[in-house]
Amino acid sequence: MKYAFFPGCVSKGGCPELYQSVMQVYPQLGIELEEMTTASCTGAGVLQEKDLRLGDILNAHTLALAEQQGLPIMTICSTCQGVMSQANHRLKSNPEYLAEINRVLAEEGITYRGTTRVKHFIWILLEDIGEETILQHVKRPLTGLRAAPFYGCYLQRPREALGFDETPSRAKSLETVIDLLGAEVVDFPGKTRCCGLPLLTINQPNSLKMVAHHTSDAKEYGADLMVTPCPLCHLNLDGLQSKAAKQNGMEIDLPILHLPQLLGLAMGLEPKGLGLSRNLVATESVLEKIGIRV
Amino acid sequence: MPTTFRIKRFNPESESPQPYFQEYELETEQSDTVLDALIKIRESVDESLALRCSCRGAICGSCGMRINGHATLACKTKVVSLESPDGTVQVEPMNNMPVIKDLVTDMGGFWDKIRQVQPWLQPAGPKPDAEYIASPESMKHLTGVMGCIMCGACVSDCAALEVDHQFIGPAALAKAYRFVADPRDGASDSRLLALNTPGGMWDCTRCMECIEVCPKEVGAMDRIMDLRAKGIDHGIPSTCGSRHAEVFADLIEHKGRLDEPLLAMRTFGLKNIGQMLSFLPMTLRALVRGKLPRSGPLHRAIPGIDRIRRLFRHTRNLP
Ligand code: SF4
Ligand code: SF4
Ligand code: FES
Secondary structure, rough: EEEEEOOOOOHHHOOOOHHHHHHHHHHHOOOOOEEOOOOOOOOOHHHHOOOOOHHHHHHHHHHHHHHHHOEEEEEEEHHHHHHHHHHHHHHHHHHHHHHHHHHHHHHOOOOOOOOOOOEHHHHHHHHHHHHHHHHHHHOOOOOOOOOEEEHHHHHHHOOOOOOOOHHHHHHHHHHHHHHOOOOOOOOOOHHHHHOHHHHHHOOOOHHHHHHHHHHHHHHHOOOOEEEOOOOOHHHHHHHHHHHHHHHOOOOOOEEEEEHHHHHHHHOOOOOOOOOOOHHHHHHHHHHOOOOOOO | OEEEEEEEEEOOOOOOOOOOOEEEEEOOOOOEEHHHHHHHHHHOHHHHHHOOOOOOOOEEEEEEEEEEEEEEEEOOEHHHHOOOOOOEEEEEEEOOOOOOOOEEOOOOOHHHHHOOOOOOEEEEEOOOOOOOOOOHHHHHOOOHHHOOOOOOHHHHHHHHHHHHHOOOOOHHHHHHHHHHHHOOOOOOOHHHHHHOOOOOOHHHHEEEEEHOOOOOOOOOOHHHOOOOOOOOOOOOOOOHHHHHHHHHHHHHHHHHOOOOOHHHHHHOOOHHHHHHHOOOHHHHHHOOOOOOOOOOOOOOOOOOOHHHHHHHHHHHHHO
């Protein structure tokens, strides 16, 4: 199984531990990756606020690069995934629009034929690698650990662009993975809600209210940790959790793990290699619970 | 088919008015909507159950409620289409608005916000003899927004409203767009200016809930993004929101990727240095953990940046 790997800006910026943990887990799972070094940022829905068509042109360029390689794209970020899925959906479902975008790409001698598939790592785990193989790799089952899923908006909505109609299991992918790894799913109301990051620079108090609300809620529901397939959610939920707690007069301290970090722990990998010491909310409590001495 | 309905009840006239859940067992037909089932419950099991409905055909917008956790029209939702692990259908009143009784919410605030955007045509120029005319083609792009039936589902599930009731919300913003983008309207600038204030178009957190729950495919969030783009185009005074979008685009043009520290610095600018400094403790912690993102000259452009820059330039030449 080979993929064109789109790491996204945040795994190379604010959350290097995500990139690090993916590098640890993927070779063992029988995946081959070819990193896309010349693809631009997806625009993250922010560039699209200013110019949607420009966003589609940049993403069509990325999709065309993978098409030339003859590979599907693997993302490790809900936002990268959602933004590219949406662009791909617009291009594939509207031949006139695709032709319009291709006229711009033609100036660079490229065309996008509309054949590239884009998949988040979590979908690859469940759909391409398969539950059985994952189970074979679980060397350290996370028994007794209570994990709250947090998807990120872009991995839940809009359902149509994300292929939920063809593959309904995607709607619950995070619960499925948590369960496979031996941990207990903490189902709480915030799991598909917004982390607040898009508002951080615009309305910080509102953004942090969302962080405080979801992390404290998950804790009240009994979570030992929260796990997310989105590094942008991670930036807010982990990076700004203590600020959010202070603003809202709470104590929260809920460890937030990237999906590959949780997977890596279950695969028996060392916490250090998975970059757990780089998470801002301390993760020692999680490690102790699964019998790793810290 | 036997179905359990778990309904959130609230009676303001009871001795200690507190919301609570009550379960009802009901025999439902294949063709029953949730509204049909609720009416059956009211007619044959518990006449005290309060709900609001009228057309029963997804037209009037009065039966908005939360079914299995998401706002929708009860008359448009078939009971058989619902999946839930224990076969129970959970019905609650809409969120983000006060509950009057059981499933009936107070839509007063909703209408106040719709009124706030002055949802009527404000044409420029001399008055024509008869009506103001627009060609069908020039109005076609507005059919989506004009399909709004004011049901409140988007407002119920809006993540920004959940933390801040001052936010004007998706339905009113979609309505504002309907007039800003109307070729006959002459007040686009003042409308955009009015939305360029706290609680306005920049306070949406882009969660897409409003797109997902809308029974009429209005796509409120997409319309909010259109308003933002129009605002930037019309040169409205910059805010942290508009600068964020502009700086983001500029960084991609120059580096092909994000430069997080630079994005923050340029978005806040000197005017908002206080906000910038409030991130200092977090920045220091990130530094200690060895994960401060590289920035400026240390964070070089991606290989192949020349082509990305040219794509930006080609796009500027487009009509
Ligand atoms: S996208 Fe914006 S307006 Fe729509 S529900 Fe989310 S926060 Fe509210
Ligand atoms: S935009 Fe859609 S969900 Fe919102 S009030 Fe209008 S019809 Fe209802
Ligand atoms: S009863 Fe009119 S929309 Fe449902």
